[in-house]
Amino acid sequence: MSTDVDPQVLLSIRNLNKSFGGLKVTDGVTMDLRAGLVTTLVGPNGAGKTTLFNQITGHLAPDSGDILWQGRSVLGRSHYAIARMGVARTFQDLRLFDQMTVEDNLLTVMEPSAWVWQRGGRAGAHARRDRAAQILNKTGLADAAKVRAVELAYAERKFLSLARIMAADAKIWLLDEPASGLDRGSYKLFLELLRGAVGSGVTVCIIEHNLDIVLSVSDRIAFLDRGKLLADGDPATILKDPHLAAIYFGEQTEAAS
Ligand SMILES: Nc1ncnc2c1ncn2[C@@H]1O[C@H](COP(=O)(O)OP(=O)(O)O)[C@@H](O)[C@H]1O
Ligand SMILES: [Mg+2]
Structure with a gap:
């Protein structure tokens, strides 16, 4: 072989x-x-x-x-x-950060996973927020960006778990x-x-x-x-x-x- x-x-x-x-x-x-x-x-x-x-x-x-x-x-x-x-995954029971906002749920995933964001300073933070906004638009969660994950409806929680995997690149x-x-x-x-x-x-x-x-x-x-x-x-x-x-x-x- x-x-x-x-x-x-x-x-x-x-x-x-x-x-x-x-x-x-x-x-x-x-x-x-x-x-x-x-x-x-x-x-x-x-x-x-x-x-x-x-x-x-x-x-x-x-x-x-x-x-x-x-x-x-x-x-x-x-x-x-x-x-x-x-290698990124979603969980059957979602495992979102319930007390964080929808946007922060995405930003946290981006921090460790993507060295491309680590340009540091304001430019990096700006790029991350833009990317998070794009993903929230695509997943229908733009209006919920500032809402805590725990407050979302079931389908929105499922989409947030997908949004997180999208953000992980x-x-x-x-x-x-x-x-x-x-x-x-x-x-x-x-x-x-x-x-x-x-x-x-x-x-x-x-x-x-x-x-x-x-x-x-x-x-x-x-x-x-x-x-x-x-x-x-x-x-x-x-x-x-x-x-x-x-x-x-x-x-x-x-x-x-
Ligand atoms: N940590 C665990 N300890 C003991 N049994 C487990 C554990 N995780 C899963 N199982 C058992 O392993 C089997 C397969 O579970 P699972 O992989 O969750 O199945 P599926 O996702 O196909 O429904 C089940 O019988 C489940 O009860
Ligand atoms: Mg299973």
């Missing part, structure tokens, strides 16, 4: 394993996130999707296996070191159920922002349940069940697979009953 790094593979997960007590939550997962593509992680609740993100971002240490960022292992690095390399976005609970109008804006990011060169891995969204954004689908990667490839093929559909829809039927 060649040891050359494929420049198209930004992030490579190699035979990753993680258990909690007796429960195997990541079971020999091997997959790549390829530059410029949207890879969607699907699978029933409890499949281990968020846990996989936690390991990629350094919030959780795997038991074994490796995670390579542009060919170099990130194991043992802190979550903030990994974020600085260009990362190479790869890991989005944990960013569209869950959004109404149709908000979906449209969400999809627009996602397409804009991909168009400007961001690589995306998204955990998503809504099939319309999955079909409309995915270049690849990775299907996880009980910690195992059951399939990884072309969306049409994967979504047509009756075995996977049974797992996926079986879970949704259980949830509805």
Whole structure:
């Protein structure tokens, strides 16, 4: 096997394993996130999707296996070191700075992540504010710039978590159920922002349940069940697979009953 790094593979997960007590939550997962593509992680609740993100971002240490960022292992690095390399994420539970204003939520993300802002002095501060204003415009939050995050409506909080990831100027976005609970109008804006990011060169891995969204954004689908990667490839093929559909829809039927 060649040891050359494929420049198209930004992030490579190699035979990753993680258990909690007796429960195997990541079971020999091997997959790549390829530059410029949207890879969607699907699978029933409890499949281990968020846990996989936690390991990629350094919030959780795997038991074994490796995670390579542009060919170099990130194991043992802190979550903030990994974020600085260009791996940004959103959380299922958002984790905003609730007592800060919407604008400050963005400014804080820009400070550590982007050396380009560190021109120092007024020019730097000005550039940061301009950039924050642009992002707030795009995400429909301009009027809420001075509002504390805790006071926002649900959809606005979801968009603030996206705005924060936009502000971080990362190479790869890991989005944990960013569209869950959004109404149709908000979906449209969400999809627009996602397409804009991909168009400007961001690589995306998204955990998503809504099939319309999955079909409309995915270049690849990775299907996880009980910690195992059951399939990884072309969306049409994967979504047509009756075995996977049974797992996926079986879970949704259980949830509805
Ligand atoms: N810190 C933890 N300690 C123990 N069990 C955990 C922990 N985090 C997640 N789990 C368990 O791991 C499994 C996978 O969880 P998770 O990755 O959140 O699934 P998903 O995001 O696919 O719904 C679940 O059974 C969950 O209860
Ligand atoms: Mg989850």
